[in-house]
Amino acid sequence: MYGCDINPLAVLLSKVKFTKISPDKLLETRKAFRNSLYDFIKKEQNIEVLSHPQITNIDFWFSKKVIKNLTVMKYFIDKIKNENIRNFFLVPFSETVRECSYTRNNEFKLFRMKSEELLNFNPDVIGVYFKKFDNAFSYYKNFYLPKLEDITKVEIKYDKFNSADKHFDVVLTSPPYGDSHTTVAYGQFSALSNEWLGIDYARKIDSMLMGGQKLKENIKAGVVADFVSKIDSVE
Numbered sequence: 001m002y003g004c005d006i007n008p009l010a011v012l013l014s015k016v017k018f019t020k021i022s023p024d025k026l027l028e029t030r031k032a033f034r035n036s037l038y039d040f041i042k043k044e045q046n047i048e049v050l051s052h053p054q055i056t057n058i059d060f061w062f063s064k065k066v067i068k069n070l071t072v073m074k075y076f077i078d079k080i081k082n083e084n085i086r087n088f089f090l091v092p093f094s095e096t097v098r099e100c101s102y103t104r105n106n107e108f109k110l111f112r113m114k115s116e117e118l119l120n121f122n123p124d125v126i127g128v129y130f131k132k133f134d135n136a137f138s139y140y141k142n143f144y145l146p147k148l149e150d151i152t153k154v155e156i157k158y159d160k161f162n163s164a165d166k167h168f169d170v171v172l173t174s175p176p177y178g179d180s181h182t183t184v185a186y187g188q189f190s191a192l193s194n195e196w197l198g199i200d201y202a203r204k205i206d207s208m209l210m211g212g213q214k215l216k217e218n219i220k221a222g223v224v225a226d227f228v229s230k231i232d233s234v235e
């Protein structure tokens with residue numbers, strides 16, 4: 001099976017769901033990760049040597065305490081050698097970024113909480129992470145993993161779908177709506193998580209999506225060209 005999405009967070013989530021990982025290995029790594037994390041944060045000076053995350057307007061979206069905890073967590077996740085296990089750990093991390101940020105959680109667009117809500121907002125970042133980890137672990141172990149067979153081969157990519165030399169029996173798609181300004185702003189929704197994951201074009205994703213930019217001229221090639229031209233001729 002081949003999958004494609006332009007949004008790196010979407011690719012990460014799908015990859016993890018379709019990758020066989022030993023649950024025992026995940027739990028073993030969870031234990032080591034947790035111990036390293038708590039050992040490290042005991043000493044305030046340790047945190048100062050870590051490189052600063054490159055997040056746009058970081059202090060607008062995160063408290064100092066949250067930034068510290070997320071930075072340490074990302075540092076130890078990056079140290080996990082096995083790529084599949086590391087990817088799994090990034091899934092609850094991306095959710096923790098969102099939940100512990102000042103974004104209003106009931107919005108797809110990136111809006112900050114009201115100032116009176118900020119005062120009482122003091123999330124327990126590490127607690128949130130492990131709760132999300134355990135939830136993801138349970139879904140993975142009980143729902144996704146039993147469906148994966150040894151012959152399951154899944155390739156999921158960030159880039160545009162290019163299948164010139166391949167044929168597919170079935171194509172499944174949940175197509176983009178073509179207007180993330182007025183509907184679900186996938187780019188904005190995932191911007192903070194993508195930035196924490198190290199994606200430098202995180203803030204540009206909405207404009208990269210289908211319909212994200214107005215074209216100067218209509219598509220002229222391919223089977224859709226005639227239809228596009230007819231639609232365009234309607235006042």
Ligand SMILES: C[S@@+](CC[C@H](N)C(=O)[O-])C[C@H]1O[C@@H](n2cnc3c(N)ncnc32)[C@H](O)[C@@H]1O
Nearest residue numbers: 004005006007010160174175176177186209210
């Ligand atoms: C309606 S969502 C469907 C998401 C996912 N397939 C699902 O079912 O949850 C549309 C998806 O199309 C992706 N997308 C938009 N334009 C794209 C493009 N030019 N190339 C690849 N993916 C694109 C968006 O990132 C978004 O994840």
